[in-house]
Amino acid sequence: xxxxxxxxxxxxxxxxxxxxxxxxxxxxxxxxxxxxxxxxxxxxxxxxxxxxxxxxxxxxxxxxxxxxxxxxxxxxxxxxxxxxxxxxxxxxxxxxxxxxxxxxxxxxxxxxxxxxxxxxxxxxxxxxxxxxxxxxxxxxxxxxxxxxxxxxxxxxxxxxxxxxxxxxxxxxxxxxxxxxxxxxxxxxxxxxxxxxxxxxxxxxxxxxxxxxxxxxxxxxxxxxxxxxxxxxxxxxxxxxxxxxxxxxxxxxxxxxxxxxxxxxxxxxxxxxxxxxxxxxxxxxxxxxxxxxxxxxxxxxxxxxxxxxxxxxxxxxxxxxxxxxxxxxxxxxxxxxxxxxxxxxxxxxxxxxxxxxxxxxxxxxxxxxxxxxxxxxxx
Numbered sequence: 001x002x003x004x005x006x007x008x009x010x011x012x013x014x015x016x017x018x019x020x021x022x023x024x025x026x027x028x029x030x031x032x033x034x035x036x037x038x039x040x041x042x043x044x045x046x047x048x049x050x051x052x053x054x055x056x057x058x059x060x061x062x063x064x065x066x067x068x069x070x071x072x073x074x075x076x077x078x079x080x081x082x083x084x085x086x087x088x089x090x091x092x093x094x095x096x097x098x099x100x101x102x103x104x105x106x107x108x109x110x111x112x113x114x115x116x117x118x119x120x121x122x123x124x125x126x127x128x129x130x131x132x133x134x135x136x137x138x139x140x141x142x143x144x145x146x147x148x149x150x151x152x153x154x155x156x157x158x159x160x161x162x163x164x165x166x167x168x169x170x171x172x173x174x175x176x177x178x179x180x181x182x183x184x185x186x187x188x189x190x191x192x193x194x195x196x197x198x199x200x201x202x203x204x205x206x207x208x209x210x211x212x213x214x215x216x217x218x219x220x221x222x223x224x225x226x227x228x229x230x231x232x233x234x235x236x237x238x239x240x241x242x243x244x245x246x247x248x249x250x251x252x253x254x255x256x257x258x259x260x261x262x263x264x265x266x267x268x269x270x271x272x273x274x275x276x277x278x279x280x281x282x283x284x285x286x287x288x289x290x291x292x293x294x295x296x297x298x299x300x301x302x303x304x305x306x307x308x309x310x311x312x313x314x315x316x317x318x319x320x321x322x323x324x325x326x327x328x329x330x331x332x333x334x335x336x337x338x339x340x341x342x343x344x345x346x347x348x349x350x351x352x353x354x355x356x357x358x359x360x361x362x363x364x365x366x367x368x369x370x371x372x373x374x375x376x377x378x
Contacts, residue, residue, distance in 0.1 A: 021156075021364060022309055022310055022313060022363050022364055023156075023305070023306050023307075023310040024152040024153050024154075024156045025152075025306075025310075025314075026306070026309075026310035026311075026313040026314045027147075027148050027151040027152040027313065027359075028148045028152055029313075029314035029317055029318070030148070030313050030314055030316060030317035030356070030359055031054070031144045031145060031147050031148030031151075031317065032144075032148075032317060032321075033314075033316070033317025033318045033319070033320050033321040033356075034050060034053070034054055034144040034147070034317055034320055034321075034356055035140075035141050035144040035145060036320075036321035037050060037320045037321045037324040037325075037352075037353065038050055038137060038140035038141050038144060039137065039141060040321075040324055040325055040333060041137070041324065041328070041333040041334065041349070042133040042134065042136070042137050042333070042334050042335070043133075043332060043333055043334070043335055043343050043345075043346075043349075044132070044133060044136055044343055045343055045344075045345045045350075046324075046333070046345070046346070046349055046350065046353065047136050047137060047139075047140045048136075049350055049353050049354075050140055050144070050353055050356070051078075051139075051140055051143050053353055053354065053356040053357055054143055054144055054147040054356070055071070055075075055143075055147075056357065056360060057147065057151070057356070057357065057359050057360045058071050058147050058150050058151060060360040061151060061359060061360060061363050061365070061366065062150050062151055062366070063366045064366075065153070068150045068151070069150070069183060069184055069187075070146060070149050070150050070183060071143075071146050071147060071149070071150040073146070073183050074142055074143050074145070074146025074147075074149070074150075075143060075146070077139075077142055077146075078138075078139030078140070078142050078143050079139065081135055081138050081139045081142065082132065082135040082136055082139050083135075084135070085131050085132070085134060085135030085138070086128055086131045086132055086135060088131070089127050089128060089130070089131030090105070090123050090127075090128070091105070091119060091120065092118065092119065093118045093121060093127070094124075094126075094127030094128075094130055094131060096126055096127060096130050096337060096338055097124070097126065097127075097338065098124025098125060098126030098127050098337075098338060098340075099124070099126070100124055100125040100126060100340065101122050101123070101124055102123050102124065102125055102128070103123055104121065104122050104123065105120035105121060105122075105123060106120050107119065107120035107121040108120055125340055126337045126338045126339075126340050127337075129337045129340060130337040130338075133335070133337065182213060182217055185212075185213045185216050185217070186213055189212060189213055243291055246291060247288050247291040248288075249288075250284045250285070250287045250288035250291065251284075251285065251288035251289075253281070253284045253288075254281045254282065254283070254284035254285030254286075254287075254288055255281070255285065256281065257277050257278065257280050257281020257282070257284055257285075258278060258281035258282060258285065259281075260277045260278075260281070261273075261275065261276070261277035261278025261279070261280075261281055262278060309362050309363060309364070312358060312359075312362045313358065313359045313362065313363055316355050316356055316357075316358035316359060317356065319352070319355050320352055320353055320355050320356045323348075323349075323352035323355065324349050324352050324353065327346075327348040327349060327352055328346045328348055328349035328352075329346060332344055332346040332349065333346070333349070
């Protein structure tokens with residue numbers, strides 16, 4: 001094999017198996033980086049490119065697990081968010097004005113104590129464009145989180161949490177997996193309806209499958225509670241009182257430090273003190289988590305490793321969040337709705353968003369998408 005061929009073989013993503021599976025936390029850090037970039041702009045061209053990047057990575061690296069089917073649900077939820085935001089702008093008005101009146105709705109008179117609120121009235125093009133931009137940003141945030149939900153295994157993510165966050169992590173994982181499993185049950189019930197020769201469209205079909213779907217979700221919850229109780233979940237070890245007090249003090253101090261530091265970074269007046277307060281708060285929070293983990297002694301069987309590919313995936317998300325804020329023009333990130341102008345695509349920010357495609361190249365390929373490739377295990 002030539003030198004170039006060996007280099008290409010080393011860069012090619014391997015077929016995923018138990019020993020080289022990507023850490024679940026890397027997918028969430030990547031998605032949070034994309035979501036941070038989405039929160040920095042209202043440019044519909046950049047937001048559309050961001051959604052396309054997330055969708056491509058999900059299509060290239062998702063598995064056949066039930067939670068992997070949730071991405072389509074988040075796409076539909078994002079579309080609903082945009083429609084609802086535009087609808088409320090039409091009915092309740094918009095904080096911005098506008099001169100291009102599209103149509104006028106019947107206006108309902110309101111009492112004096114509701115000054116500033118209206119129902120109906122003039123609907124301008126500037127108000128609808130502003131609402132569309134705002135709703136599209138929220139939809140992009142939801143889609144980025146949906147990408148993490150479709151790529152990361154919730155059980156493996158729970159196993160990687162520190163002991164102090166284990167109880168809260170179980171509640172979060174159960175809540176996050178409820179919607180994907182509910183969608184999977186709904187699809188399974190609708191397929192069963194079609195096999196029986198019944199219609200699977202309309203409100204009547206939905207009502208027929210709603211009861212067994214909800215019953216199945218309740219049965220899974222009861223089975224999960226019984227399994228957790230049988231395995232001794234919730235039992236804590238005895239720790240000295242001074243350790244408990246130190247844990248509470250460090251956790252509360254870390255939370256206050258993170259809040260104050262975040263506010264200082266966002267506010268122009270406290271930017272110099274924001275970063276030190278944020279770092280001090282993070283250190284206190286980490287110390288509190290380490291001490292709090294002593295109350296929940298547990299072991300991990302074959303813990304997931306945080307390797308070079310996990311650093312690459314999480315670093316690509318962080319790079320997208322950082323570069324979009326640094327290289328793009330603020331006017332290009334937030335195109336004005338008044339006066340109404342067509343948005344422009346900033347090439348520097350678009351190139352920064354393309355960095356989010358790195359997981360599609362370095363993350364291990366799921367076994368179902370390997371296309372006959374065989375991974376040589378050493």
